[in-house]
Amino acid sequence: MEIVGSRRKALHYDAVSTIPLYRSAPALEVRLEDFELFAMDRLRVLKGISDALSRGKKPEEMQQVERDLWKANMKHPEASEVVNKDIISHFVLRLAYCRTEDLRKWFLSMETALFRYRFMSESVEAQRALMAEFDLPYKAVSNAEFESTKDKLWQVARSVVPPLSTADTVFYKVPFEEVPELVAGRRVFVHKGHAYVARNQVVSLVATQFRSHLSKALILTNRKWISTIREQESDRLAPIVEALCTSYLGPDYSEPRELGDISIKEIDQIAQSSFPLCMRHLFEKLREDHHLKHGGRMQFGLFLKGIGLKLDDALAFWKAEFSQKVGAERFDKEYAYSIRHNYGREGKRTDYTPYSCQKIISSSPGAGDHHGCPYRHFSEENLRAALGKMRLNNRAVEDVMDKVRSRHYQLACTLTFEAIHGTSCDAGINHPNQYFTDSQKYLQSKNQSTV
Amino acid sequence: MTREDIESGSQDMVIDEGKPEGGERMQGNAAPEGFNVNYLKVYYGKLFPHADMFKWMSYGNDGKHPACDQSYFGRREFSFTLDNDIYLRFQSFNSASELENSIKEKCPFKIDIGPVYSVDPAKRHAYAQSGDNVFAPVERELIFDIDITDYDDVRYCCSGADVCLDCWPLMTVAIKVIDASLKDDFGFNHILWVYSGRRGVHCWVCDGKARRLTNEQRASIAEYFRVYKGNENSHKKVSLSDPLHPFLGRSYTEVLKDFFESKLLLSQKLFSTEERYEKILEMIPDESITSELRGKWQDNKRSSISKEDTNVVRWEQLKRILQSGKHKAQGPQMCVKEIVFSFTYPRLDMEVSKHMNHLLKAPFCVHPKTGRVCVPIDPNCCEEFDPTSVPTLSKLLEEMNTGSLRADIDNVLLMPEWDRTSLGKSVRFFRSSFLQPLLKACKEEIENSYNAKLQHSKNSLNW
Numbered sequence: 001m002e003i004v005g006s007r008r009k010a011l012h013y014d015a016v017s018t019i020p021l022y023r024s025a026p027a028l029e030v031r032l033e034d035f036e037l038f039a040m041d042r043l044r045v046l047k048g049i050s051d052a053l054s055r056g057k058k059p060e061e062m063q064q065v066e067r068d069l070w071k072a073n074m075k076h077p078e079a080s081e082v083v084n085k086d087i088i089s090h091f092v093l094r095l096a097y098c099r100t101e102d103l104r105k106w107f108l109s110m111e112t113a114l115f116r117y118r119f120m121s122e123s124v125e126a127q128r129a130l131m132a133e134f135d136l137p138y139k140a141v142s143n144a145e146f147e148s149t150k151d152k153l154w155q156v157a158r159s160v161v162p163p164l165s166t167a168d169t170v171f172y173k174v175p176f177e178e179v180p181e182l183v184a185g186r187r188v189f190v191h192k193g194h195a196y197v198a199r200n201q202v203v204s205l206v207a208t209q210f211r212s213h214l215s216k217a218l219i220l221t222n223r224k225w226i227s228t229i230r231e232q233e234s235d236r237l238a239p240i241v242e243a244l245c246t247s248y249l250g251p252d253y254s255e256p257r258e259l260g261d262i263s264i265k266e267i268d269q270i271a272q273s274s275f276p277l278c279m280r281h282l283f284e285k286l287r288e289d290h291h292l293k294h295g296g297r298m299q300f301g302l303f304l305k306g307i308g309l310k311l312d313d314a315l316a317f318w319k320a321e322f323s324q325k326v327g328a329e330r331f332d333k334e335y336a337y338s339i340r341h342n343y344g345r346e347g348k349r350t351d352y353t354p355y356s357c358q359k360i361i362s363s364s365p366g367a368g369d370h371h372g373c374p375y376r377h378f379s380e381e382n383l384r385a386a387l388g389k390m391r392l393n394n395r396a397v398e399d400v401m402d403k404v405r406s407r408h409y410q411l412a413c414t415l416t417f418e419a420i421h422g423t424s425c426d427a428g429i430n431h432p433n434q435y436f437t438d439s440q441k442y443l444q445s446k447n448q449s450t451v
Numbered sequence: 452m453t454r455e456d457i458e459s460g461s462q463d464m465v466i467d468e469g470k471p472e473g474g475e476r477m478q479g480n481a482a483p484e485g486f487n488v489n490y491l492k493v494y495y496g497k498l499f500p501h502a503d504m505f506k507w508m509s510y511g512n513d514g515k516h517p518a519c520d521q522s523y524f525g526r527r528e529f530s531f532t533l534d535n536d537i538y539l540r541f542q543s544f545n546s547a548s549e550l551e552n553s554i555k556e557k558c559p560f561k562i563d564i565g566p567v568y569s570v571d572p573a574k575r576h577a578y579a580q581s582g583d584n585v586f587a588p589v590e591r592e593l594i595f596d597i598d599i600t601d602y603d604d605v606r607y608c609c610s611g612a613d614v615c616l617d618c619w620p621l622m623t624v625a626i627k628v629i630d631a632s633l634k635d636d637f638g639f640n641h642i643l644w645v646y647s648g649r650r651g652v653h654c655w656v657c658d659g660k661a662r663r664l665t666n667e668q669r670a671s672i673a674e675y676f677r678v679y680k681g682n683e684n685s686h687k688k689v690s691l692s693d694p695l696h697p698f699l700g701r702s703y704t705e706v707l708k709d710f711f712e713s714k715l716l717l718s719q720k721l722f723s724t725e726e727r728y729e730k731i732l733e734m735i736p737d738e739s740i741t742s743e744l745r746g747k748w749q750d751n752k753r754s755s756i757s758k759e760d761t762n763v764v765r766w767e768q769l770k771r772i773l774q775s776g777k778h779k780a781q782g783p784q785m786c787v788k789e790i791v792f793s794f795t796y797p798r799l800d801m802e803v804s805k806h807m808n809h810l811l812k813a814p815f816c817v818h819p820k821t822g823r824v825c826v827p828i829d830p831n832c833c834e835e836f837d838p839t840s841v842p843t844l845s846k847l848l849e850e851m852n853t854g855s856l857r858a859d860i861d862n863v864l865l866m867p868e869w870d871r872t873s874l875g876k877s878v879r880f881f882r883s884s885f886l887q888p889l890l891k892a893c894k895e896e897i898e899n900s901y902n903a904k905l906q907h908s909k910n911s912l913n914w
Contacts, residue, residue: 152697159692180671186696193638
C-alpha cells in the first residue's frame with residue numbers, strides 16, 4: 001500500500017457510485033494532523049456500529065445508526081473533501097488494524113457492516129453500478145426457469161422474517177458458496193448447488209465480495225507494514241498508527257491486573273457476590289453435574305483466567321469437579337491439556353482472551369450446553385427463576401425482563417449489577433470480567449469505608 | 452468381560468494366520484465380544500482395506516496422468532490414537548505402502564483423518580515462522596457427525612452410550628433428511644455415510660467442490676441444516692416459520708411426519724405418562740389448549756371404547772385441537788410441526804462441520820468400546836441398517852478361522868480375506884457405490900483442468 005505523498009497512481013474510484021470501494025490507496029497529500037484525526041473520526045463510526053450491534057439492534061435500525069454516526073463524524077467543511085476523508089481514513093485504519101489477527105477480524109467485520117448499511121441506503125441505480133464494480137457475473141434467472149421455480153421461490157420469500165416482497169420477480173442464480181449468510185439463514189431457495197437470490201438480497205452478495213477483497217488487502221498491508229513501513233515510519237506515522245487501536249478497543253482482560261490472584265477457596269464466595277449471571281450459571285452447573293461441555297469450559301475457564309486464577313489452581317479446580325464424574329485419570333488425559341492450552345502452555349501457545357459480552361451473546365448453545373448469555377438464551381421462566389435466586393426484588397426483575405424483551409441483553413445485565421450492588425453502573429457491562437472487576441472494586445471500597 | 456480380563460487373561464485361542472481355509476478351530480467357546488488388541492493386529496494385517504483407503508484419499512492423484520499432483524496424498528493429515536491413549540497427530544505418508552506399514556506397525560486403536568494441508572504436515576514447523584499461516588488446510592471433505600446422545604431428551608428407551616432398535620431409527624431419519632438435501636439442494640454427488648461404531652453416524656461429502664469449501668461456507672451449510680436451538684434452559688427449542696422453507700417442508704412431508712406418527716410415537720410411548728406428555732405440552736404456548744388436553748389425559752382417563760394405542764389417540768386429540776382453527780394465533784398452527792421437528796429432525800454437531808482442520812474417525816476402524824467395525828451405510832436403504840448386527844472384531848476373526856462364508860464360490864482362496872468374512876459386503880459396497888464413481892469423477896476433473904490449461908497456453912502462444 002502506498003502511503004501519503006506518492007503521486008504514482010491516479011485517484012481511482014467510480015464516479016457513478018457514491019461509496020468508494022477502497023481498491024487502491026489514493027495518491028493524495030494529507031496533512032499529518034488529518035492523518036490522525038480522520039482516522040479517529042472513522043474509528044468512532046466503527047466503534048459506534050460495534051456497540052450498537054452488541055446491543056442487539058436490528059438491521060433496519062442499524063441503517064439509521066450508521067447514518068447518524070456518519071453524519072456526526074465524517075463531515076468536512078469543504079464538500080469536495082468529504083470523499084477524500086472517507087478514503088484516507090479507511091486506508092489509515094487499514095494500517096492500524098492489519099497488524100494482528102484479532103484486529104483484522106474486528107476491522108473487517110465493522111468495515112463490512114458499514115459498507116452494507118451504506119449500500120442499503122443507496123438508490124437502485126447506484127446499487128446496480130456497485131454490483132457491476134464487483135464484477136458479479138450473475139445472470140438473472142430466465143423467464144422459463146422462473147416459471148418453473150416460482151412457487152418454491154415465493155415459499156422462501158414468505159418464510160423469512162421479515163417476508164420478502166413477492167412482487168419482486170428478479171432473481172439471480174448464484175453458486176451457493178457465494179452467499180453463505182443467506183444459505184445459513186435459509187433465506188434462499190437452494191437447488192443443485194445454486195442459490196436463488198432476490199434482488200433485495202443482493203446486499204449479501206456485494207458485502208461478501210467487499211469483505212473478501214478487504215480481507216486479502218489486509219494481509220498484504222500487514223506484510224508491507226512488517227517489511228518496510230514500520231521501520232521507515234518509526235518516527236512519524238508508526239506511533240500514530242500503533243496508538244490508534246489501543247485507545248479504542250478497551251481492556252481485553254488477558255492480563256489480570258490490580259486485584260491480585262484468586263485462590264480456589266475464595267471461588268464459592270466471590271461467585272455469589274461478583275460473578276455475572278452467565279458465569280454463576282456455568283459455575284452452578286459445574287458444581288451440580290461435575291461436568292461442562294466444550295463451550296461452557298471455554299467461556300467459564302477463560303473467565304476464571306481473567307479474574308486471576310493461576311494455571312495450577314485452575315487445574316486443581318477443574319480436576320476436583322471433573323474427577324467426580326469421569327475420574328482423575330481421565331481428567332488428566334482428556335481435559336488437562338485443553339486447560340493448559342487456554343493458558344498458552346500448549347500447541348501454538350496462543351494466549352486466549354476471555355470472551356466479551358458480544359461474543360457470548362452471539363454464541364449458540366445447543367443440547368447439553370450451559371454457556372451463552374442467559375438474558376438471551378434462557379426462556380423467560382428460567383431467567384426469572386435465576387434472577388430470583390440472585391435475590392432481585394420484583395421491581396428489578398421486571399425492569400430486567402423489559403430490557404430482555406427489547407433485546408438489550410447487556411443493559412439487562414447492567415441493571416442486574418445495579419440491583420445487586422445497590423449502586424449505579426454508568427459505563428454499562430461489556431465484558432463478564434468487567435462485571436467482576438467493577439463488583440470487586442465496589443465491594444472493597446465499601447469495606448474500606450466502613451472500617 | 453472387562454478389558455482387563457481379555458488382555459491379561461488366557462490366550463486360549465490360537466489364530467493361525469497361515470491357513471485360513473480349514474484352519475484351526477477356536478478352542479472352547481466363541482471368542483469374547485468387544486475389543487482385543489491382538490485381534491486388532493490381525494484385523495489390520497488381513498482385513499482393513501488399506502489400498503481402498505489410499506485410493507480414496509488420493510482422489511485420483513495416483514501418478515498415472517501428467518496432471519496428477521504427486522504431493523497430494525503426502526499432504527493429508529492422519530492421526531493415530533495408540534494404546535494407553537498416546538496420541539500421534541500430523542502423521543503423513545507418501546505412498547500406500549507407507550500408510551499400510553505404519554498402521555500395521557503401530558496398530559492404532561483409532562485412526563482419524565484430517566485435512567489436506569498446503570505442505571506436508573511433517574514439515575509444518577518450517578513454515579510456522581513466517582507468521583502468515585502458510586501451513587494451512589487447503590482441502591477437506593465436508594463432514595457431519597450425528598450422535599444419538601444429542602437426542603437424549605427425546606428418547607426414553609436408552610440414554611448415554613446405549614442404542615437399541617427403538618431409538619436407532621432417529622439416525623435413519625437423520626440420514627434420509629441430510630442425504631436428500633446434500634444431493635438435491637447442494638448438488639453433491641459423492642457422499643459416504645458411515646456407522647460410527649457405537650451410537651451415531653458420520654457423513655463424508657467428497658466432491659471437489661465440497662473439499663474446497665471455506666470454513667465460512669461449511670458453517671453456512673451446517674446452519675442451513677440446523678433447526679433445534681437451545682438446551683434445557685430454554686423451553687421452545689424449535690421455532691418454525693409459516694410457510695416452511697422448501698427444504699424443511701419436503702423433509703416434513705417425505706420423512707419426518709410419517710416417522711413420528713407411525714414409529715416414534717409408539718416406540719417411545721411419547722404420551723404414556725404424565726411426565727412424558729407434559730414435555731410435549733410445554734411446547735404449546737396456549738394455556739387454554741394445554742389445560743383442555745390435560746383434562747382429557749390426567750389420571751389416565753381414556754375412552755373405554757377405543758382399542759387404539761393411547762399414544763396414537765392422544766396425538767390425534769392434540770392435533771385436532773391445534774389445527775381446529777379455534778385459536779387463530781399463528782402459534783398453535785405451527786405447533787404440530789414444531790413438535791414433530793423437536794423429536795425427529797436431525798441434530799448435528801455444528802463444530803465438527805465448521806472447521807477444515809477438524810479430525811474425524813476413518814471408516815473401517817474398530818470402535819474400542821464395542822468392537823464393532825465402522826462400516827458404510829447405504830443411504831438408499833438405511834432403514835435396513837441394524838447397528839446391533841454390525842460385524843465385530845471377534846466375529847470377523849472367527850469367520851476367518853472357521854472358513855469362508857462364500858462357500859458357493861470356487862476360487863475362494865483367490866479372494867481377499869475380507870471378502871470371505873461379513874466385512875466383504877461393506878467393502879464391496881464402499882467400492883462400487885462410492886469409491887469407483889468418485890475416482891471416475893476425479894479423473895475427469897484432473898483431465899479437464901489439464902486440457903483447459905493446455906488450451907489456454909496454446910492460445911496465449913498464438914501471437
